[in-house]
Amino acid sequence: MRVAVVSGSCSQNSKSRLLAMHLADCLAGWDSADLWMCDLAELGGQLGATLGRQHLDGPVRAMVERVETADGVIVVSPVYQGSFGGLFKHFIDLVHPDALYGKPVLLAAVGGTHRHAMMIDLQMRPLFSFFSCALVPSSLYTVETDYLAGHLSDPPLVERAAECVRQFVHLMAAQSYGTAVPAPMWR
Numbered sequence: 001m002r003v004a005v006v007s008g009s010c011s012q013n014s015k016s017r018l019l020a021m022h023l024a025d026c027l028a029g030w031d032s033a034d035l036w037m038c039d040l041a042e043l044g045g046q047l048g049a050t051l052g053r054q055h056l057d058g059p060v061r062a063m064v065e066r067v068e069t070a071d072g073v074i075v076v077s078p079v080y081q082g083s084f085g086g087l088f089k090h091f092i093d094l095v096h097p098d099a100l101y102g103k104p105v106l107l108a109a110v111g112g113t114h115r116h117a118m119m120i121d122l123q124m125r126p127l128f129s130f131f132s133c134a135l136v137p138s139s140l141y142t143v144e145t146d147y148l149a150g151h152l153s154d155p156p157l158v159e160r161a162a163e164c165v166r167q168f169v170h171l172m173a174a175q176s177y178g179t180a181v182p183a184p185m186w187r
Helices: 015-028 045-049 058-069 086-094 119-129 155-177
Strands: 002-007 034-039 072-080 104-111 140-143
Touching (some): 002 058, 015 034, 015 104, 015 140, 072 119, 104 155
16 A cells, blocks of 8 residues: 655644654554655645646655555644645645545644644645545644654553554545545546
């Protein structure tokens, strides 16, 4: 199974990147997981300069194609002003509307405070529901103080991260045992 792990922060030293790496490490414990890291910080200004799908080129095209061709996607977004970041949304806007159809997607986010914990359910779930993907029932929200020495350190959150990945793996397994998901007819 090919899994794209998207870190939606523009910063190389972000908690979103740490959470994406933690979830990737949890997934690496399962057999046959081929992980593709998609760190938006690596794209720099190239992502913002990509005005639409017709302008996809170089590293931005490669990263969008990783997400589109993956069997499942783990998405981690930072929370800015109570929502996902603008460049994160811009990246998701570059993904073809049919590319994630029926694919398992795990949602996670990192915010500055607990005030924004509902951002996943109120903003990320509707965004990814547009793609008609198979959203993992559980999601993971953390805050900056949940990290110590570069690692997710809160034991209940570490356990929840493992549970989210278990649910993701079960959706992936169900997908691989089932028949191919037909392309949507309404688009």
